[in-house]
Amino acid sequence: MTKQREADEAAIRERIGSIVEGLRAKDLDALGRLYAEDVVSFDVEPPLQHVGVAAKLKNWANVFAVFAAVDYELRDLRLTVDETVAFGHAFGRLSGRLKNGAVTEGMWVRATFCLVKSAGEWRIAHDQVSVPFDIATGKGVADLRP
Numbered sequence: 001m002t003k004q005r006e007a008d009e010a011a012i013r014e015r016i017g018s019i020v021e022g023l024r025a026k027d028l029d030a031l032g033r034l035y036a037e038d039v040v041s042f043d044v045e046p047p048l049q050h051v052g053v054a055a056k057l058k059n060w061a062n063v064f065a066v067f068a069a070v071d072y073e074l075r076d077l078r079l080t081v082d083e084t085v086a087f088g089h090a091f092g093r094l095s096g097r098l099k100n101g102a103v104t105e106g107m108w109v110r111a112t113f114c115l116v117k118s119a120g121e122w123r124i125a126h127d128q129v130s131v132p133f134d135i136a137t138g139k140g141v142a143d144l145r146p
Contacts, residue, residue: 009081012115012122016077016088023072023094026064028057035124036116042128044109056127069097074111075146084117091146092129107131107142 015034022031032053041050043059050056063070077090090113095106114126131140 004083005081008083008086008117008122009079012079012081012086012088013077015115015122015124016074016090016113020072020074023060023063023070026067026070028060028064031060032057036118039124040126042126042130044129044131063094066098067096068099068101070094071096086115086117086122088113088115108145 018030018034022028022034035053035056037053038051039053039056041056041059042048043050043056045059045062050059071094073093073095075091075093077088079086079088090111091108092111093106093108095104097103110130110132112126112128113124115122116125117123131142132144133140
């Protein structure tokens with residue numbers, strides 16, 4: 001691995017780690033700086049896609065409206081990095097204390113990140129979060145763990 005590729009991978013890991021920090025701090029401004037302006041997000045909330053930073057941040061605002069305290073854990077992040085494009089996948093879990101006082105452990109989801117490098121900075125251009133489903137019932141399977 002070249003020195004530049006090592007530096008890029010470290011920068012991407014830091015950027016994705018900033019998602020965790022931004023969620024825990026409930027900081028929409030910090031989260032917004034992580035995404036490309038035209039980010040396309042395939043999130044767990046309808047509709048099928050959310051286009052643009054404002055749409056992505058609306059999803060996080062919806063989370064913050066329900067949670068008094070947010071925690072987010074990311075496991076097993078694997079990256080493939082080229083000069084201006086990178087992608088990665090991991091398992092993520094949103095948990096915390098709801099505004100009604102209940103504590104939730106959340107559920108593990110599959111997360112994919114696609115990033116582009118522009119003007120020397122990596123930004124998330126696409127992300128996707130998914131939950132496996134049981135084909136027989138058509139229902140999501142939310143109790144799996146990595």
